[in-house]
Amino acid sequence: MKLHKASAAAAAALVLSLTATACGGDSSDDSGSGDSGGGKITIGIKFDQPGLGLKKPDGTYAGFDVDVATYVAKELGYDAKDIVWKESPSAERENLIANGDVKFVVASYSINDERKKKVDFAGPYFLAHQDLLVRTDDSSITKAEDLNSKKLCSVTGSTSAQNVKEELAPKADLQEFGGYSECLTGLENKAVDALTTDDSILAGYASQQEHQGKFKLAGLKLSDENYGIGLKKGDTELLTKINDALKKMESDGSWQKAVTANFGPSGYKNEPAPAIS
Known part of the structure; x- marks a missing residue:
């Protein structure tokens, strides 16, 4: 009798365990590592x-x-409320992707051959150009070569910093920080003479209410920066889905609407949507 009761209890426990597992499977995210579940x-x-x-x-x-x-x-099946945003500094983007801390990265992430060795890219979804941000009253910087005698700021791991040191102004006193906001503070208090990165980023800073009138873009197209969405290398299924979503975003007008909403106030003249590779 005791044995029968024990068997019944074990069977009931097994049923409950299987039921709980099934319920958990229904609510969890099946899109792979980098997601927080649920x-x-x-x-x-x-x-x-x-x-x-x-x-x-x-x-x-x-x-x-x-x-x-x-x-x-x-387009992948997630509402805005389902997104967990994770900060992705320039120098950490590859690590975050490789470690599965994020599903993908959308962070002014320029596509280049060196990065493509470590991650795959969907897109491109935007074409920017490297430029310089200087103080409004500074007329001493009109071309890249002028930086050779100046203090230049950029962020650690950015292609802009590498481009300046290797190609444009090898004698520039380059200072690299963890974020652009630190460079902007240095520019405002004259600790540095210029901030270099993509014109889209510079326009965003220059258009902020507290910065209006203080800074200006030099208007130099120093490089082409094709922004891509970085994801784990070899995930061709996700790559295809993201590219399809980007094509749809451009075709249904959502891409241009987003460009106008975010860059319009600064008067920034963007390039047309690039062709998805």
Whole structure:
């Protein structure tokens, strides 16, 4: 009798265990590592780039990259409320992808051969150009060569910094920081003479209310920067899905709407949507 009761209890426990497992499987996210489970998806963005990826004081996120990521996530089956945003500094993007901390990265992530050895890229979804941001009253910098006698700021791991040191102004006093906001502070207090990165990023800073009138873009197209969405190398299924989403975003007008909303106030003249490779 005791044996019968024990067997019945064990059977009941097994049924409950299987039921719990099944319920958990229904609610979990099947899109792979980088997601936090429960139907969530983790996406890497910048937190300190006005116009592209910015975490606002109220805890919400805004910018063109945020809009692109949100659109792509929706096409993958996730509502905006299902997105977990993770800060992705330039120097950490490859590690975040490789370690599975994010599903993909949308963070002014320029596609180049060196990065393609470590991650795959969907896109491109935007074409920017490297430029310089200088103080409005500074007329001493009109071309890249002028930087050879100047203090130049950029962020660690950026292609802009490498481009200047290797090609444009090898004698520039290059200072690299963890974020563009640090460079901007240095520019404002004259600790540095110029900030270099993509014109889209510079326009975002220059258009902020607290910075209006203080800075100007030099207007130099020093390089072509094709922004791509970085994801784990070899994930061809996700790559195809993201590219399909980007094509749809351009064709249905959402891409241009996002560009106008995020860059329009600064008067920034963007390039047309690039062809998806």
